[in-house]
Every structure is written in structure tokens, then in C-alpha cells.
Amino acid sequence: MNFADSRHVDELLSRNDLTKSESFEDADFVIVNTCSVRKHAEDRALGWIKSVSNRVKKLIVIGCLARHREEELRKAGADIVKYQFELDDIISKISNNVKSTEKIPSKIAAEVPIVRGCDRFCSYCIVPYLRGPVISISPDDILNEINDLVGRGTRIIQLLGQNVCRYEYKGYSFVDLLRDVAEIEELKKISFLTTHPADLDDSIIDTMAKTDNIMKYIHLPIQSGSDRLLKSMFRGYTTELYRKKIIKIRDSIPDVRITTDIMVGLPGEEEGDFLSTLSIVKEIRFDEVYMFAFSPREGSLDNLRKDILYEGERKRRLKLLIEEQRNITMEKKRDKIGRTMEVIVIKRAKTEELFFTIGEDGSPVLIEKQAEPGDLFSVRISVLKGGSLFGEVISG
Numbered sequence: 001m002n003f004a005d006s007r008h009v010d011e012l013l014s015r016n017d018l019t020k021s022e023s024f025e026d027a028d029f030v031i032v033n034t035c036s037v038r039k040h041a042e043d044r045a046l047g048w049i050k051s052v053s054n055r056v057k058k059l060i061v062i063g064c065l066a067r068h069r070e071e072e073l074r075k076a077g078a079d080i081v082k083y084q085f086e087l088d089d090i091i092s093k094i095s096n097n098v099k100s101t102e103k104i105p106s107k108i109a110a111e112v113p114i115v116r117g118c119d120r121f122c123s124y125c126i127v128p129y130l131r132g133p134v135i136s137i138s139p140d141d142i143l144n145e146i147n148d149l150v151g152r153g154t155r156i157i158q159l160l161g162q163n164v165c166r167y168e169y170k171g172y173s174f175v176d177l178l179r180d181v182a183e184i185e186e187l188k189k190i191s192f193l194t195t196h197p198a199d200l201d202d203s204i205i206d207t208m209a210k211t212d213n214i215m216k217y218i219h220l221p222i223q224s225g226s227d228r229l230l231k232s233m234f235r236g237y238t239t240e241l242y243r244k245k246i247i248k249i250r251d252s253i254p255d256v257r258i259t260t261d262i263m264v265g266l267p268g269e270e271e272g273d274f275l276s277t278l279s280i281v282k283e284i285r286f287d288e289v290y291m292f293a294f295s296p297r298e299g300s301l302d303n304l305r306k307d308i309l310y311e312g313e314r315k316r317r318l319k320l321l322i323e324e325q326r327n328i329t330m331e332k333k334r335d336k337i338g339r340t341m342e343v344i345v346i347k348r349a350k351t352e353e354l355f356f357t358i359g360e361d362g363s364p365v366l367i368e369k370q371a372e373p374g375d376l377f378s379v380r381i382s383v384l385k386g387g388s389l390f391g392e393v394i395s396g
């Protein structure tokens, strides 16, 4: 999410016709986006800010750290400390003085935040405390932003939020937004991130299934395969409900690609709970799993628990899970060989004759064909080499 926020800042700067400097010394201002997901990341950011503060004209610090360690950031040399959402205002003020005259094209793929914050309060997570409750951005602002990006060359949009399913603006729902975004001319692909199993309803899945330019890709974090642990994490669903969502998605959207997040070594996780997680991973066969070992985090409820597993055991479980999923990921990729899919070109690869593309299910696919970013092709997946899928262009 933080990477996406940084990319959004980048886009905001481009839209205000601001260009990147080669060095700190040349820059009119430097923006540092901070993350609070781990204490270690916070301390490193503070140290780094201190070390560069006397080399820059104006230092702006945004992100979660700005929310709860403002005083320390100011002492470290930050001139402006703001939460990310207030950045639009700062940028428009600064840009009046330092604007470049050049109109900067936007990237072929861009992320657009649609909802801020989260009010689910999962026991291990500090996001609701740092980012606050759910606030949905007005549809007008979102659609204007997307139209502006498309006008500058963007062809793929990812709608972002901690939980996009909770988007709601004065009776206008996430499905309404999906439909309106899908109608924007010249916008070729749309995806969204992240969904929550308890909030993902059939209308979202049905809209995905019916709308050609919405990618056949969904990231649905399961976190654990143990109902006992899901309950203690306050996730708000059971494995039974999760399975039902997967069945509905797979029945509605043929060849859909499904990814998930899993955390192992949670406080109170017994060997049996961990084995349930391994078992659901084998059963569902996700295309990809983003896997983490629990790390005690100040500010989250789980940090207060006495039954935190020792680090060696957390690492052992993570290693076993990674090994299990690695094989499944490769099998799922191999299953795509022979399949025909539409891809959109992103950029030229390092090897001159190859181009990076994104398939209709969000899979990265390499093709050998002269192309421009944004071109659409129909390809047949021909081979899996070193973990990368290659496609032969059939038409386009």
C-alpha cells in the first residue's frame, strides 16, 4: 500500500507539472513517504531523515510516521509533516512557485486511491489506528483524476484502498464506481486492490464477470486456514465463508487469477492451526501467496499477548509455507501454457526484442513483437522459462 501511495505522490507531482531532480541539492523540495508497519522501518526512516535534512531546501515527511511521531520528525529536520491525504494541498501551493513549463505524460499504468483508512480492527494491524476510519473519495474526484490520467496516456488503472469493498459515497457504491470507470473511453484495463472476504459481495464478482475491461484478477487475503485463529484475529469470516467466495469467483469468472496474503506464527497459533493453513493452501491452490511471519508491532492488540511464538518457530513455519506454495505457483503458471489471452503492453524489456505485458488475469507475460505501451494483443501462452510466462502473438 505504501508503494502505491508513493506512486500516487509521483503522479500528483507529474500532474502539477513538477519534474524529478537528479540530486537532493538541486531539488526545491524532497518528499519522504514513511511506513509504520514495523518499528524497525520507523527508526530507519527517522535516522535517514536526520542524515539528509541539512542537504535539502525543504523536507516534507508524509505517511504513517507523520501521524504519530511528528515531534521527533521535526527534531530530525523535517520542515513539513503531513499525513498523505493532505498532500494535494501542499503540492498545489508549492507547485505555484516551482512549476516546470513542460507537460508531463503519465505512466501507462497508474493507481488511484478511492478509499482511505479501515475500520475492521484486525487484532494484528495498526492501520485503523494510523489511517483512521474509512473515508470514500467522491466519485467526481476519482473520475476526474482517471480522465486526467487517461488524457495524458494512462491505459491501465488500479483502484486502491485497504478495503475497496467498503467504498460508499452518499449511496454510490463500489459497483457503481466500477461501472462508471469501465465506461471511460480509451481506458483499456481496470483492476482493484484490496478486497476483504467478509465484504466482497456477489455484485462485485458479477460486475467483474460481465465487464470486459475489468481484469480477471482478485486479491483476497485469507490470512489463516484456522477458524480458531481467524476468530482471534477478528477477521470477521470463517474458512467456510472464504471457500464459498472462492467457489463463486471461480464459477463466475473462468480462468480468474486469485492471490492472497497469509500470516504464520501468530500469537496462539498451534501446530494444528498452522497445518490447517498449509492444508487450505493445497486445497484452494492460489496463483500466488504473499507470505509473512507475524512480527509483534507496537500499537496492535496482538503485541500485548503473552503467547507470541519464538522467532525461530515463526521462521520455520514461514519456510514450510513458502516451499509448499512455490510448487503450486509454478504449477498454476504451467497450467496457462496453451491458453489464449489478451495482453496489454507495458514497456520494452531489457532484452531489446522482448516486451513486458500484463495479461487479462494480471499475469506478467513477455512477448516478442514490436509494440508500443498500451497496445493490446491476443497471445497464446507458449512457454514458462525461469518463472516467466512467454506468449506468441496471434492477433492485434
Ligand code: SF4
Pocket (backbone or CB within 6 Å): 118, 119, 120, 121, 122, 125, 126, 127, 128, 162, 163, 196
Ligand atoms: S482489513 Fe486490512 S487494513 Fe483493515 S484492520 Fe484488517 S488487516 Fe488492517
